[in-house]
Amino acid sequence: MPAATANCEVAPPTDGETNARQWTGAVKRALLKAAETSLKGTPRIKVLVLMDLIQDLDVILPIVERMQTDSRFALTVVITDWLDKISPRVSRELLARSLVPLVITKKDAIDGSEPDLSRISAVITACETNHPAHRVPHAVVRRANNRAIPTYTLQHGLENVGLTYFEPYPDHDGPIEMASSTILTWGPVENLPSEASPTTLARCFAVGTPKAPQPSTVELPLHPKIGPIVAVFENLHWERFTDTYREAFIRDLLDVAAARPATTFLLKPHHAGRYLVKNSHLLAHAPANIVLADPTVPPWEPYTASAIIGSVDAVITTPSTVALDAARAICPVAVAGYGIALPIYEPLPILTDACTWLNFIDGVSVASTDLQSRLEEFRMRHVIEGDAVGRILDRIAADARRIGTGKRSGQKV
Template sequence: MPTTDASREIASRTDRATSAQQWAGIVEQALQQAAKASLKGTPLRVNVLVLMDLIQDLDVILPIVERMRTDRRFAVTVAITDWLDKVSPRVSRELLGRSMVPLVITKKDAISGLEPDLTRVNAVITACETNHPAHRVPHAVVRRANNRAISTYTLQHGLENVGLTYFEPYPDHDGPIEIASSTILTWGPVEKLPAEVSPTMRARCFAVGTPKPPQSPRVELPLHRQAGPVVAVFENLHWERYSDSYREAFIQDLRQVAAARPAMTFLLKPHHAGRYLAKNSHLLVDAPANIVLADPTVPPWEAYTASAIIGSVDAVITTPSTVALDAALAVHPVAVAGYGMTLPVYEPLPILTSAGSWLSFIDGVGAASSDLQSRLREFRMRHVIEGDAVGRILDRIASDVGRTSEGKG
């Protein structure tokens, strides 16, 4: 082939290749413009990672996740630790029952920073996050997220929330309790938080109310048909705050009161994690038969949370815990076992100090006391602002992430 013809052939091939590249570029540009046009005016969805590591996390997290799944502003991923998946099958069961498949991560990798993947995450929600050893998983994940300028939120998870509303020293933690989350969602007004809350922490608090529904539907408890009136007795006696004399008085009075009211059933519910009286069942040897131990590790009782039980009994007695507020929100008669403890947080609820005060409370429940109803109402108003807490949470997250996106743009 002559040199001139060869040059023309090479030029022709080059022109065709260049033309193909140009057309590919034009098509790609057109597709990008079309995609932008279709998204114009439609805000991007907020990718939310919800993290759970403790058994009690589900009760405060689930109402938020359920609402987010029906809100087009959000795309939700629920991550749980392998430990939680093992010790509380209820968590996965509840999620799967709502067509949510949880992402299971290992505690070890979460603490070391390997999991979960935060690449496309805009916001992280934890049920409880502090630098206390019990919360090291959410604390590690939140710190990673903060370093990536991801909005982070943690919930007030209890009436006496360590580092937020409870400040007694912990034997397994030195130094002050700190919360790393950029926003702390509280149940009650920020201005009513204790004076011990630091100015920097107080500035990150935002009052929303409690996301837990005020009342759970009444369920059929696995009790004998002739159980009679049922008094739920909740205990978290594993907590270091209790003295041996407190524990002894609580157990002794429970036994004595149950013996004095044989027609009643006393449903004894240990804390899901602590399980003090389940682990120390010898303390209930020869106890009256109308004391029923609801051990959460025993299949018939594993599925029954505090809220489910509260909504299905006639009265509630509890050691100092959030159960008192849950019962008051459900408008159920509730009293708190005191035994010499100073409990201003629980005022004006009845504080029990003897078997006689247990009996007075129980016997007065049937009278529909207006005084007790007034106490319940005052207690609720002290600790929880009314209204749609979940709606406030979702609106706050959408607003925060929207401002962050505008700033980056």
């Protein structure tokens, strides 16, 4: 296990759940596994997995879980100090799987002093572009590229900047670009938008999504005797939404909740943006059947979109990947449109006013076959079925073999 430095350390326990006993046990298991590997003497592909955003864990975790049991790989997981502080769930989930993450500072990652890449054979990031929000993985990937280390980034959203989404960003000049040598997409490369640059398309490799299609049902921290639950997801912090959109969305949520008092509306803000947490005054007159799942409050911090989707009766969302996650879970879902052109979400129901909200919710209660067929068509448009994680690992292993063969023969790889 790499030695800790002043700025690169093994993640400490972050809350009561990640207690000293769990921490000690995870370290012991990791050391035993490392010792067993060294005794076998078989060369392994040393993979570094980097996470910096709250939502990274959901797409990365299935990959690292499989790598743990695949003898072809030796795994190092690195997280930033910001992520470790803001989302204790990340370290908790890793430790539960005997994965002891290394913590580096954002500054060191951007400056190029961390993480150590001297013995690394491949780098995986959950999300990497030249947008300021992704500057940590972008910096690490560029360092790895300079060392001729294969780099892999995942399609992390249905509307993925630089890949499937091309609207300008006020805090970024010029086109959004990815530096990774391989971009792992959810759907067929030939189905990507024509706006994607030729250099981007040339590096794309279709695998599907590593996230499980059927999230497990969990017990939400709600009253046990409540009726139907509609999860309402908002990422209203996004610059694409006008004040008119935001006002209409909030107004219709309040009106519809008042019109259906037997239904619980579980309002889930984006884990990072938290628009309706920061602007909670907009909910001052909300009906009692609207429950705000504030991710900064301990009871709700562990509940990501996937966990909630698997435990509710229907989903309403602002435009986001939540729509695809729900469709893959065969959970009825509708998208709030309010004048935004949303062809990528067709043929899902697009909500434009309180009446369309109510029509959707009432249609769910009668198990509409039309809605189920829409869900299937939508998910088939955007995701290749099958073992995405297996395809990812096989691609990394094939690249490693190709590079190893080239080095042994003296060829340029």
